[in-house]
Amino acid sequence: MQYIPNILFLIILVLGVGYFTLNIKKLIRNIKLGRAVDASDNKSERWRNMARIALGQSKMVKRPVAGFLHIVVYVGFIIINIEVLEIIIDGLFGTHRIGLKVLPESVYGFLIGSFEVLAVLVLVSVIVFWIRRNVVKLKRFLSSEMKGWPKSDGNIILYFEVVLMCLFLVMNATDTTFQNLGHGNVISQFIAPWFSSLSEGTLHIIERTAWWIHIAGILVFLNYLYFSKHLHILLAFPNTYFGSVQPKGKFNNLEAVTNEVKLMMDPNADPFAAAPEGAEEEEPAKFGASDVMDLNQIQLLNAYTCTECGRCTSACPANLTGKKLSPRKIMMDTRDRLEEVGKNIDANGGEFKDDGKQLLGDYITNEELWACTTCNACVEECPVSINPLSIILEMRRYLVMEQSAAPMELNNMMTNIENNGAPWPYNQMDRLNWANEE
Amino acid sequence: MSEQLKVPTMAEFMAEGKQPEILFWVGSAGSYDDRAKKISKAFVKILNKANVEFAVLGEEESNTGDVAKRAGNEFLFQMQAMMNIEVLNAYEVKRIVTCDPHSFNCLKNEYPSLGGNYDVVHHTQYIKELISSGRLTLEGNTYKGKRITFHDPCYLGRANNEYDAPREVLKNTNANLVEMKRHKNTALCCGAGGAQMFKEPEKGNMDINVLRTEDAIATKPDIIATGCPYCNTMMTDGVKAKEKEGEISVLDIAELIANS
Ligand code: SF4
Numbered sequence: 001m002q003y004i005p006n007i008l009f010l011i012i013l014v015l016g017v018g019y020f021t022l023n024i025k026k027l028i029r030n031i032k033l034g035r036a037v038d039a040s041d042n043k044s045e046r047w048r049n050m051a052r053i054a055l056g057q058s059k060m061v062k063r064p065v066a067g068f069l070h071i072v073v074y075v076g077f078i079i080i081n082i083e084v085l086e087i088i089i090d091g092l093f094g095t096h097r098i099g100l101k102v103l104p105e106s107v108y109g110f111l112i113g114s115f116e117v118l119a120v121l122v123l124v125s126v127i128v129f130w131i132r133r134n135v136v137k138l139k140r141f142l143s144s145e146m147k148g149w150p151k152s153d154g155n156i157i158l159y160f161e162v163v164l165m166c167l168f169l170v171m172n173a174t175d176t177t178f179q180n181l182g183h184g185n186v187i188s189q190f191i192a193p194w195f196s197s198l199s200e201g202t203l204h205i206i207e208r209t210a211w212w213i214h215i216a217g218i219l220v221f222l223n224y225l226y227f228s229k230h231l232h233i234l235l236a237f238p239n240t241y242f243g244s245v246q247p248k249g250k251f252n253n254l255e256a257v258t259n260e261v262k263l264m265m266d267p268n269a270d271p272f273a274a275a276p277e278g279a280e281e282e283e284p285a286k287f288g289a290s291d292v293m294d295l296n297q298i299q300l301l302n303a304y305t306c307t308e309c310g311r312c313t314s315a316c317p318a319n320l321t322g323k324k325l326s327p328r329k330i331m332m333d334t335r336d337r338l339e340e341v342g343k344n345i346d347a348n349g350g351e352f353k354d355d356g357k358q359l360l361g362d363y364i365t366n367e368e369l370w371a372c373t374t375c376n377a378c379v380e381e382c383p384v385s386i387n388p389l390s391i392i393l394e395m396r397r398y399l400v401m402e403q404s405a406a407p408m409e410l411n412n413m414m415t416n417i418e419n420n421g422a423p424w425p426y427n428q429m430d431r432l433n434w435a436n437e438e
Numbered sequence: 439m440s441e442q443l444k445v446p447t448m449a450e451f452m453a454e455g456k457q458p459e460i461l462f463w464v465g466s467a468g469s470y471d472d473r474a475k476k477i478s479k480a481f482v483k484i485l486n487k488a489n490v491e492f493a494v495l496g497e498e499e500s501n502t503g504d505v506a507k508r509a510g511n512e513f514l515f516q517m518q519a520m521m522n523i524e525v526l527n528a529y530e531v532k533r534i535v536t537c538d539p540h541s542f543n544c545l546k547n548e549y550p551s552l553g554g555n556y557d558v559v560h561h562t563q564y565i566k567e568l569i570s571s572g573r574l575t576l577e578g579n580t581y582k583g584k585r586i587t588f589h590d591p592c593y594l595g596r597a598n599n600e601y602d603a604p605r606e607v608l609k610n611t612n613a614n615l616v617e618m619k620r621h622k623n624t625a626l627c628c629g630a631g632g633a634q635m636f637k638e639p640e641k642g643n644m645d646i647n648v649l650r651t652e653d654a655i656a657t658k659p660d661i662i663a664t665g666c667p668y669c670n671t672m673m674t675d676g677v678k679a680k681e682k683e684g685e686i687s688v689l690d691i692a693e694l695i696a697n698s
Pocket residue numbers: 312315316317318319325326327371372373374375376377378379388389392
């Protein structure tokens with residue numbers, strides 16, 4: 001009988017970690033639906049980016065208030081989770097505060113003491129975050145794409161943090177042995193008196209309850225991530241690693257196009273030559289993207305990593321002047337569609353069954369795509385190295401090369417380039433006239 | 439500009455068996471757009487003054503394909519690129535200077551993998567070079583004490599991280615440089631990029647160039663300096679929309695330097 005708590009703990013732990021692993025596998029499978037992309041270059045620069053942008057949060061501090069608070073929550077959260085290690089060992093082996101047995105009292109006290117201070121800092125930050133979202137109503141949290149689930153998601157995680165931090169402090173405050181120790185109860189010593197009228201037994205029950213809910217809460221939190229913008233806690237690391245290391249103005253050249261253009265321009269190419277053997281079997285390359293499978297794996301990882309912070313949108317010239325385009329929405333749509341495709345695959349035994357929908361049109365409209373000035377403000381702003389512009393470009397490519405669906409003025413412009421080498425209807429032979437005009 | 443400009447072509451250099459120091463890539467706007475032509479001339483004036491041996495491709499230059507690429511037409515872009523690369527490589531061009539940040543970005547970043555490898559610089563970078571090497575000296579009286587605010591072109595700034603060259607060059611005018619609230623990497627686009635120059639904007643509540651002009655006007659400038667022919671058009675239109683053309687002029691850095 002005495003092992004029941006240990007077994008119960010083990011079951012909860014296995015369930016929590018197991019379900020999480022399952023979802024992460026699904027996430028990886030979904031990302032692999034995208035086109036493969038080679039990112040094996042510039043390894044050291046990529047590691048540096050990851051250390052600087054994800055770990056060092058270099059882009060967050062550009063907005064000092066949010067940046068500072070975010071660092072507090074982030075550091076606090078990570079460090080306090082060291083405590084989880086102790087909880088897991090205690091839970092599995094039925095020990096109580098194993099740390100006290102292996103560490104000198106003063107060291108243990110110092111650790112728990114700092115956790116308590118951090119817990120309070122996290123609480124304060126989280127409350128400020130909540131006020132920013134719900135009372136001050138910052139513009140970037142109010143856009144149309146932030147209605148419904150994205151809005152609740154933002155708040156739920158804040159409530160989670162509050163509950164977890166409070167549980168941690170209560171757990172310490174009601175732990176009489178720990179309080180009697182006199183080390184490390186920097187904050188909880190002030191909470192302990194609230195419970196002083198209670199009997200030893202009741203205190204113990206409260207302490208145990210807080211302990212159990214704390215660890216259960218952390219496991220729920222872990223599993224909540226997959227459904228939330230808070231996946232960025234994990235994905236910010238790979239995402240900043242795979243982020244572009246090229247100048248932002250450099251757009252990729254499509255290789256499939258290069259091959260065709262070379263063939264067209266090669267005077268020696270024989271257009272009637274028989275296709276090399278096996279060539280017919282090859283599916284003709286699709287230019288650009290109309291659905292998530294046409295995007296590359298980094299773009300899909302981008303979609304899962306998006307924090308929905310809206311920094312991109314708040315810097316987007318199109319959005320600032322009332323156009324429909326919002327780079328954040330581009331990322332959220334991509335993730336939603338990818339999830340939809342993933343569920344479709346799960347429901348159909350591992351195969352995607354055409355559902356008559358696609359990213360283009362059903363999620364992202366032409367109007368949004370044509371409003372982009374390719375200014376890179378969104379890319380510059382993103383704190384986790386996401387590139388919404390690359391998705392916009394890929395979808396424009398589909399519209400133009402597969403559907404000839406560019407706005408009329410652009411078609412005229414492109415015809416001019418084809419015919420006279422300039423976007424306007426001027427004669428190529430007049431190209432140097434400016435030099436002699438007065 | 440009364441004195442006759444000297445604008446030799448690559449073909450002329452070739453005929454004499456010579457190589458110029460640089461190729462001046464004029465670009466479509468610089469060749470055909472009335473406002474941008476003045477920028478091309480101003481830049482040539484600078485080159486003449488500094489005794490730079492340069493040449494243009496003239497009739498052999500064609501659109502870089504940049505705008506087609508950004509509109510999504512990768513085919514047209516690559517055809518333009520390969521045609522231009524053929525010409526450039528035939529002349530064994532090493533160094534290219536251009537007043538258009540879009541051409542600059544495209545030639546510098548997107549031509550190499552198609553076989554076009556050149557040292558490409560923006561005219562503000564080149565002018566900076568001419569000044570610091572002592573080849574170009576300015577009196578610096580024309581704009582002394584004037585308030586100038588510089589609008590960063592997206593394809594020079596964010597796209598290629600060049601924020602300093604235009605500012606350093608502007609210092610030589612002895613003007614009073616004032617920054618807009620959004621500048622350098624947070625600069626707002628003028629609204630022309632991504633092929634927007636060639637189409638009507640989507641439905642919204644304002645034009646981007648007007649919003650950007652408001653940023654500039656807030657610095658109470660005498661002059662808005664630009665480094666891109668498209669930005670120049672956009673900001674000029676914005677100043678007109680705000681009915682400030684009497685007080686504020688919009689000039690390219692090449693023009694400011696040519697007059698200094
Ligand atoms: S690149 Fe396009 S989407 Fe991104 S900020 Fe500029 S206009 Fe907006």
